[in-house]
Amino acid sequence: MALVTFLSDFGDKDYYVPAVKAKMLAINPQLNIIDISHNIETFDLAHAAFILRATFRDFPKGTVHLVAMNTTGNMTQGYIGVKLEEHVFIGPNNGILSLLADQDPGILVQFADIHLKDTSFPAKDILAPIAAKVASGAAIHDFGGPLTNFRKLMPRNPKATREQIIGHVMRVDRYGNLITNIRKEVFDQLNPGRFSIEFGRESLDRLNSGCDQVEPGDCFAYFNSLGLLEIGINHGHGGNLLGLKFESVVYINFNP
Incomplete structure (x- = not known):
């Protein structure tokens, strides 16, 4: 299956997204191009990495993922x-691809100069042709050699002891719900049966199975489909009402 996903911060009001797609379809009109999102906050690598990490494994193995974030930024060290995990990612070497998993990728390729152009639109002129050709059967090794300077960004990880987990808000979604980096498996390993979750000025001593398990206006906390602790206010914007945002601290205190 010639499948390409496309993630960017281009939005949907300009010509950038269709231009990149047109470039890929000109190479292979049979490509199936799936938009993950083009409404990523501009230049926000953490937002883009969160969205891609949360979704790429749901696509068939062998899918090619085109990542167009900060392709002309000062942080980018080539393409x-x-x-x-049997998925292929095509993008800039600016650290975003280091945030997709806890382990390093199995194969890393630096695209050779012969495939690069002097352009103000590298997503269209450099990345799109390579993504289309790889999705059509080429190997990423056909476009360069081993990468020796894989740029990495350090993710913010929770701290855990027998008494407490200290995590952070990693994403405030469009409903105002706050998705943290506290994982269910860590909570399950440490939970003695009694606990309290503290965020902002609020505290909860129980988990819900979803946001609709509490009355409108009440706070909830549950582990979502990603296995991450999510908190918020039913029928309310939790981020605004609780005064929480990206990187706000969330505590789970264990009570033996």
Whole structure:
């Protein structure tokens, strides 16, 4: 299956997204191009990485993922292809691809100069042709050699002891719900049966199965489909009402 996903911060009001798609379809009109999102906050690598990490494993193995974030930024050190968990990612070497999993990719390729152009639109002129050709059967090794300077960004990880987990808000979604980096498996390993979840000025001593398990206006906390602790206010914007945002601290205190 010639399947390409496309993630960017281009929005949907300009010509950028259709231009990139047109470039890929000109190479292979049979490509199936799936938009993950083009409404990523501009230049926000953490937002883009969160969305891609949360979704890429749901696509068939062998899918090519085109990542167009900060492709002309000062952080970008060339353009690369990586293979991770039998998925292929094509994008800039600016650290975003280091945030997709806890382990390093199995294959790292630096695209050779012959495939690069002097352009103000590298997503269209550099990355799109390579993504289309890889999705059509080429190998990422066909476009360069081993990458030796894989740029990495350090994710913010929770701290856990027998008494407490200290985590952070990683994403405030469009409903105002706050998705944290506290994982269910860590909570389950440490939970003695009694606990309190503290965020902002609120505290909860129980988990819900979903946001609709509390009355409108009440706070909830549950582990979502990603296995991450999510908190908020039913029928309310939790981020605004609780005064929480990206990187706000969330505590789970264990009571033996």
